[in-house]
Amino acid sequence: MKLTSIQFLVVGVFVLMLPFCATAQEEVLSKSEAIALTLENNYNIAVAGNTVEIAENNADLLNSNYLPSIFGLAGANYSVQDQQTDRDDGQSFELNDARSESYNASLNLEYTLFDGLGRLYNYKSLKENYNLSKLEARETIENTVLQLFSVYYEVARLTENVEILEQTLEISRNRVKRAGYQFDYGQNTKLEVLNAEVDVTNDSINLMNTRQLLQNTKRDLNVVLARNLQAGFAVDTNVTFIPKIQLESYIDLAQENNVRILQSESAITLSEYDIQSSKARFLPTVGLSGSYGWNESISPASAFFGGSTRQTTGWQGGLSLRWNLFDGGTSITQFKNAKIAKDNQELLKQQIELEVERDIANALGNYENLVDVFEIQEQNVITNKNNFERSKERFNLGQITSIEFRQAQINLINAQTNKNLAKYEAKFAELQLLQQIGQLLNIEF
Template sequence: MKKFSFVISLFCSVFLVNGQEILSIDNALQIALENNYDIKVIEKDLEIAENNTSVYNSGYLPTASVTSGAGYNNNSSLLETADGTKIEAHNVVSTNYNASLGVNYVLFDGLNRKYSYKRLKEVYNLTELQARQVIEGTMLSLYLAYFEVARLSENENNQKQTLDISKRRLLRAEYASSYGQNTKLDVLNAEVDVNNDSINYLDSQRQLTNAKRNLNVVLGREADITSFNVDTDVQYAIDLNLQVLLQNALDNNVLLLQVNKGLEISDYDVSISKSGWMPTVSANGSYGWNKNINDEPVGFSFANSQQYGLNAGVSLGWNIFDGGRTKTNVQNAKIAMDAQEIEKEQFTQELTRDVYNAWEFYQNALFKLQVQETNVQTNQRNFERTNEQYKLGQISSIDFRLAQVNLLNAERDLSQSKYDAKNAEYQLLYLAGELLNN
């Protein structure tokens, strides 16, 4: 059986950080391909489609049947000859035995069998494309779920750092207050910020755990496995070209390939419908045996009789007029094929639009990523200077908190832009039909 599979090279083994497994993107992909439920279901559909292409389902093989039977009769009879002689028989028992072997073969059926068998093969090819669609869709879902875990992991880490800074600020404020260097208000403000940061940190942990459960569903494993980390290092493609992506999309997009395959199947549907105008020729042969036993033969009947022999024949059938049913079927098949041609034009146009939109989103995401990287560096320098001034008592706690929040927001925006760009890249590859190659 043809296997719709590809080899995943594992470049990273399992590492442990703080007692937790680091799940690499390649390892996650391998787990998903082995365990994802949608992939398991489509594999069964492939098996069914392959069975349908078997020669046993083609109509090219003859049919053979064996029949046998036995009969029992108990009759009474009265016979009278021409001269008036009467012959009476009561409770005359007779038995009958028969058996036969018959073979039938369709020599010609208007090419219906030929085109139906070719159609089944194309349906199998269509199912292969559907399997590829499921695999690519699973990969895309995996990447989205994986990078969401990565983003929330960075967010949790940033929230923890913010909370640690707020705790150190509260401790400093309490020391300063005990020595009369600031007011109780500074302590209260620091306590409020610690409480808010604690809540935000707990929320970030909850969001991260939920994202890990979502990832586990895609991986096809238990949802409560959350004691793992993911790789937050992201590499971007450097050789993507819009025109190449457009051409690849028109050549390799799995949904467009399914549309084209549907057109091929519809062409066979037209040919199958036309077979109704053609004659059918069948050949048949049988070998039979029949035996009768009469316990008390009456008149000219025999006590025993036995027949056996070979019979063969050829039959021709031609439905000259079927009330216009074949004509209607052919017309409807052609109309359906025309409709699919229109759908193909529409889908091609929509696919081209989607590639352009995805490319523009990708370029904007890369630009935002560069801007956010610069923004984080600026906010980092600003916070470092603000922190030094706050230690020297040159600025208020409000200014310190503002610089702290600005840095947190900048880091959060950078993380979002980082994974938005990578997800946009994968979306482009998906549209171009190149996801399996990357």
């Protein structure tokens, strides 16, 4: 069934008013609130936090081997034997079911007084592993924040595009109404009405598709926030850029703050501790031991002695020294490999520094280029707005055709959506630059 002009008008009104019914109660999710929710709920960040907690537990004094080992021992032995003893005088002595019993219990202490400083460097290595795990968690947080704003800014872009398409649909709807009146009074042909109706249909479909894409992207953002997928919200579409002078000061400190460089430095420190730990294998180990024990033994009678019960209690202490003068070359091999591993880490650091320098240069170039594109697109919107307003006046005066008016309208739509895209691409490029120079988590959003 062919739709009339009035029906097209009703469809346009319905499509235009639908978002106001759906989003009227939605609160704005600010950037800072989005970050807070992500840090609190995001699963990747939670896993990274647990990993840091494990590393912190490992770096505790309780896991350092600096504390003594205290343990208890207890035991019992019971035996039943038949004994026969032949004496020199020709007599023999037999004892059947001779029972022997012994019981013991002790509290023992063992402590390593000196192990060639191996324990010291192992403890330092655990501390450095904790520091490295915090750097890895920071990298996870940075990547997650970038993921967050990649989706957040896409929601913002689509939100602004929806507003543009709603305004476009309103203009096209009014055009259908005007063309209908003009046709009724014989001022134009049915073709003008049909063209206006086609444009309303196309604008309605574009708006519906963009709204659906917006809803899908909002669900993507809720996944990053790790909350109910159906949670409704609006986003902040305001964008401000960091002053150039401030960015330059950040870039000057990039080598000190980039997380990849810091991780490589931590890996070199761990390699140094491994070398020191391997050196400790060439030195002696001195240990201290002590115990307090109780022993009881019950012996049966024999050919020469009667049965007896014996109990002993007391302290016992000892000092031990162990020095591996030669272990088949294992310690020497381990020491050599530890030095090679450190050399590898230093080479990797040089490679990472070169890559980071390149990444910063690329990120800065992309950011500056996209900011320039955004400024050009802003001017392009102004130009197309002026062109559209003039075309609208001339169309109302009958000086241009509906096709020419529609082209001016499409040009304005493209200019506005391209400006939105350029704005959020430039801002996201700025965040990527901030990550490379190690400042992403130090700025206010």
